[in-house]
Amino acid sequence: MDQYTTQSAEGSLQKDSSGPIDEGGEHTRAQIVAAIEAFGQAVQTQIGAMAVDINVLRADLRVVAERSVATESQVTGMQMDIDTLKATVATLEAKTRKL
Template sequence: MGKDFLAWGAHKTKMDQFTAPGAGGGLQLELSEGSQDMSEPSGAQILAATEASGQAVQAKNEAMALYVNLLRSDLPALVERFIAMEQQVTTMQTELDALKPLCSPLRPDHAN
């Protein structure tokens, strides 16, 4: 039913362009017997379109909530990995500092 309402709205917009007041009389369009009924949507059609729109918004919100929860669940693991990498860098820096005196006699331009 929501699609019928949207089709009606698109058709009505096109029709309004041709029959708008002050448009020099506008273009007169005739609908054949086989064409769709483009009368005003019923309350049930409007309700169905509104419900469909609400369901789409709800589905989008649920997807965003899942994404946020995924990020939150991975956050502790990312923090632990960062801390481990930081410790590894500190250890490597200490090892490099210990090696500097050994390299100085070989390459005086790199001393200190």
């Protein structure tokens, strides 16, 4: 039976060329430790890549939040302009009625 071990950050399986050391198919402690360390390294690489992705997403969210605040400020400004226009129209209507 072929033995496989992870060899890359992507977690792909590669054929283990060391193979079993005896007919029972048992591996030495060193082979097992090496396989676990290789897997651990692959996991650490994946975690590092995810951390980079998370930081990129955080930066994107900051940009969206800044734009949202700017948009909110613009909407507030427009609301104030609308309120000013309403007051101006009301004033003009009142003056028109007096005429």
